Amino acid sequence: MIRRDFLKTIGAVTAGAAIGLPATEAAAKAGAKAGFSLPDEEGSLNKMPLPIRSLKPQVSRQISVVVIGAGSRGNVYAGYFKKYPDAVKVVGVSDILEHRCRKMADAHGVSAEHRFGDWSEVFKVPKFADAVVISTPDDVHYAPCMKALEMGYDVLLEKPVAPTEKECKNILKQAHKYNRIVAVCHVLRYAPYFIALREVVRSGAIGELVSVQHMEPIQYAHMAHSYVRGNWRDSKQTTPIILAKSCHDLDILRWIIDKPCKTIVADGSLQLFKAENAPEGAPLKCTDGCPHEAECPYSAIDIYTKQKRHLNVFDLDGNRDPEVIMQRLLTPPYDSYARCVYHCDNDQPDHYVSEMVFEGGKTAAFSMEAFAPQGGRRTRIMGTMGYIDGDGSSFTLWDFKTRTPKVWNLKVSEIPEYKGSGHGGGDWPLARDFVEAVAAQDPGRLSSTIDVSIESHVMGFAAERSRRSGKKEKV
């Protein structure tokens, strides 16, 4: 962006719109006041070398995989595998929902004897593939992962690794015992934005990193969908929200700070989504003629049939007709998503703060917030010689000496190969690196092996202990 356009952009932004302001613009605005010059075309970081390479796996042989859990995430990985048939083939599918299993198995030409219901059926037949993808719900990770490792499969394991610290550590031990590769789906590590952020810190551009402020806005409708009505609403059945939602963030903090976390103190609670806050006369479901439906920002009718968010849970096969979606909301099991947000069996906090101290006295403050209009992680990194301010897709680097900001704002969605790769582009590079690691039997090709991923899970369990006990916890 040239200086003239940059000034024009800033001029178009009102002070009151700060929450929607891209970090680069907000930071530049603040910096201009502090006597920094504005970035010009020389101030772009976009050309910095990054491992943004072709998504085609570089392999010397085709690998075979079994997908366990043909839901939303299973389809992300299976969809990627389908694009590179020379490198990887889906040879088995397991899902307790027969229609999901059939759909994925048909798409990949899976033979009848390798179509399974419950995950345990996969392991009743002799090993028939190189690897398994475990993309079942959080409480159905541990048992299939332990069994897969015992039978000699490598594993692509969805996060969170497992619901308890002991189970997470058991999986680590099992991976070592059977000498297998376990890649944890910490997809943000593979997103070009986070890779660039980390590379800038590692280059010494901000001197020595001293502290980080990191915020994860969940977005209010996403909170209602996943953590009030949906699969992750009950911390006892799945995992505490600090792991279910934010293990990515703890992992990114650990990865960027590059030191072990020593202590953590956390707080937070469920403030809004409980029966005592239900408006007068609100029925159990939005579809039961609720008198408040038209004004309620959490209305299921509004979120699904009008805004058309989070439709992947309705098995719509691409049909986005509002009447069809409404029919789903009236029909079990989908009608659980029609429940009033004040009348659900949920217990996950809607705001959660934690403070961490890392080796060497470095600190991080992390907030997970339900009540935000949009997602997009915000990160500020304070160093002895500089500062970084990022909004999840672009960031500005401030150098205290040169007082010339530099901007990284590469649009990953505009790189043709990355179009459709979710999580800031991180989903498919993770799948590529997993295929390459299995083909070469080299876990070194992954940045999220079980060994490095387990630490951030241990941080999450410590945070939850602290939130419940009110005490600072050792990690």
Ligand SMILES: NC(=O)c1ccc[n+]([C@@H]2O[C@H](COP(=O)([O-])OP(=O)(O)OC[C@H]3O[C@@H](n4cnc5c(N)ncnc54)[C@H](O)[C@@H]3O)[C@@H](O)[C@H]2O)c1
């Ligand atoms: N990496 C990420 O960023 C990310 C994002 C979203 C979800 N996740 C995680 O991915 C996992 C899957 O989430 P999802 O959104 O795909 O859920 P989903 O409900 O869409 O898919 C899970 C599938 O597993 C199937 N299943 C349940 N029990 C089973 C069993 N016993 N045997 C075989 N299949 C079974 C379900 O029928 C369903 O089709 C969860 O652990 C979730 O936390 C990770």
